[in-house]
Amino acid sequence: MSERVELVRYGSGAPLYDHGPEHPLRPARVFLTYLLIDDYRIVDGDTVASVDARSATDEELLLVHTERYLEAVKGAGSGARGSWATFGFGPGDNPVFPRMHEASARVAGASIVAAEAVLSGRAQHAFNPSGGLHHAMRERASGFCVYDDPAIAIAWMLDHGASRIAYVDVDVHHGDGPQAIFYDDPRVLTISIHQDGRTLFPGTGFIDEMGSGEAIGTKVNIPVPPSTGDDAWVAALEEVAPPLVRSWRPDVLVTQLGCDTHTTDPLAWLDLTTDAYRRAAALLHGLAHDAAGGRWVATGGGGYQWARVVPRAWTIYFAEMAGAAIPDELPHAWVEAVRHEHRISVPEFLSDAPMPAHDRDDAVAEVVSRVKRAVFPAHGLAV
Ligand SMILES: [Zn+2]
Ligand SMILES: [Zn+2]
16 A cells, blocks of 8 residues: 555634633644645645544543533633633633633544544554644643543544554653553553653653553653753663564554754753654654554644744654655745744754753663663563
């Protein structure tokens, strides 16, 4: 079968997932990503197609969330009065916004469309840049996330015939939602590489969080120290994720591709450049083919350099998925469009200048060896 790849767009008929002008999660990050992918002409309408999202149904959202929570999200977003703080809403990270349910259901639906494309065999790989809202819990909003679209996509695939899923989360923050939601579910392997929870939201993601009951050993965390750079981060991902995912042999690989690991990101303190994303993209792509029959569902995630980094990072990932060789120099039309519409100057190349050598490499290697000692034996892997 020739490989088909899909880019899932937000589509029309739903309000934007927008917490307001003061909030760091700006919807423009997703639209500038579509625009950059388009200006690079990666979508050819044939083997690389673009499809519109639909909104998730209540029944689909209830695969992960509770009835009570859906009622709260609908009520809060339509201006009703209620004790919304009980569900994690309030000023700051998770302000209530108009039509919050409709917007959040569209993001979740976009990840379901990606999951449907891959599980049905219509596409080998599918990418939903608007998704990756990995902090939402069953009954609580958290960290800018209302509905947990990666967890919903995973639950949807398990409900539609998949028997094992691997989830790899490279956002700078711990992927605490999917981990918690599937903590006792032995069908879901979660692996999260993130900045150490002692130094960053949400304060979890330690090595000893390994799952419970029959699922012990299926939840894996690689907490790296602040200032970790490209080489050590890529080496950590490479030493832990491929052996585990290969031995797990999932039906589908799901990845959350947050790029708030970038050295210029205002919300966290890792020191990656876009070169790390290029290497992670190649690694995850190879892994999808080696371990999951090529079935790869990818979502966006965090990333708060909304114009300077996010579109470049996700274009790098999508070009890898699509097998497209693209020039390092960004299309002039895109650079000009961003300048014109947003009055912000952006880099003119996908590649960043290399960062100076790091002194954290030994500390990262020590974390990696602790992770391997903790979880590899449960998978029959040598440490
Ligand atoms: Zn994040
Ligand atoms: Zn491929």
